[in-house]
Amino acid sequence: QVQLQESGPGLVKPSETLSLTCTVSGGSISSGPYYWGWIRQHPGKGLEWIGYIYYSGNTYYNPSLQSRVTISVDTSKNQFSLRLSSVTAADTAVYYCARYCSTTRCPFDYWGQGTLVTVSS
Amino acid sequence: EIVLTQSPDFQSVTPKEKVTITCRASQSIGSNLHWYQQKPDQSPKLLIKFASQSFSGVPSRFSGSGSGTDFTLTINSLEAEDAATYYCHQSSSLPQTFGGGTKVEIK
Numbered sequence: 001q002v003q004l005q006e007s008g009p010g011l012v013k014p015s016e017t018l019s020l021t022c023t024v025s026g027g028s029i030s031s032g033p034y035y036w037g038w039i040r041q042h043p044g045k046g047l048e049w050i051g052y053i054y055y056s057g058n059t060y061y062n063p064s065l066q067s068r069v070t071i072s073v074d075t076s077k078n079q080f081s082l083r084l085s086s087v088t089a090a091d092t093a094v095y096y097c098a099r100y101c102s103t104t105r106c107p108f109d110y111w112g113q114g115t116l117v118t119v120s121s
Numbered sequence: 122e123i124v125l126t127q128s129p130d131f132q133s134v135t136p137k138e139k140v141t142i143t144c145r146a147s148q149s150i151g152s153n154l155h156w157y158q159q160k161p162d163q164s165p166k167l168l169i170k171f172a173s174q175s176f177s178g179v180p181s182r183f184s185g186s187g188s189g190t191d192f193t194l195t196i197n198s199l200e201a202e203d204a205a206t207y208y209c210h211q212s213s214s215l216p217q218t219f220g221g222g223t224k225v226e227i228k
Contacts, residue, residue: 039219046208046219046220046221046222047208047210047219047222048219049210049217049218049219060215060216061216062216063122063216064216096164096165098164101170104212104215104217105153105212105213106170106212107155107157107167107170107171107176107210107212108155108157108165108167108210109167109170109176111164111165111166112164113164114164
């Protein structure tokens with residue numbers, strides 16, 4: 001059974017960089033054919049797709065965040081990470097990592113529990 | 122960007138009633154439409170993939186239909202545990218997008 005767990009600071013100051021890591025257990029990130037994604041949910045709102053990564057490093061980002069977001073992978077640690085720069089209060093959200101069931105045409109079949117990141121001074 | 126419009130936004134339903142939630146895409150997405158259930162303070166859970174395929178372990182009262190631009194999630198004989206917000210998600214084109222959600226309340 002694949003499990004995903006987000007980790008990182010719960011409080012980030014405005015203009016700084018939000019950094020989160022998703023640790024995958026119960027399966028290898030580098031075994032393929034799975035893609036891995038980040039999604040966020042503003043308080044009391046719907047879901048926003050951030051982007052995805054493949055273990056080879058292939059990525060795609062939401063154009064609305066593209067200038068500020070980086071998703072990377074560390075296969076040796078079975079982790080992938082999210083960095084979002086120049087954050088503002090509008091980036092306060094619960095951030096989820098998730099696995100695509102195979103290719104990116106697939107849905108997300110496994111999700112982390114989510115981690116709340118608050119942007120505040 | 123493909124916009125997914127869900128309706129209704131909110132539905133209050135009596136147990137054992139049938140619930141129908143629709144998701145309309147701003148352009149054709151084939152069958153690349155998936156449904157999730159999210160309960161308060163939990164992460165979303167996959168219910169239906171590719172418009173009509175049930176995900177493993179999902180109760181048979183949940184079903185999906187549609188293709189192209191119009192999709193439906195049906196919950197037959199609603200149970201109290203089905204109180205949640207339901208989201209559709211398109212994976213046809215990038216950026217991927219989600220519907221705004223439909224909150225189902227039990228009367």
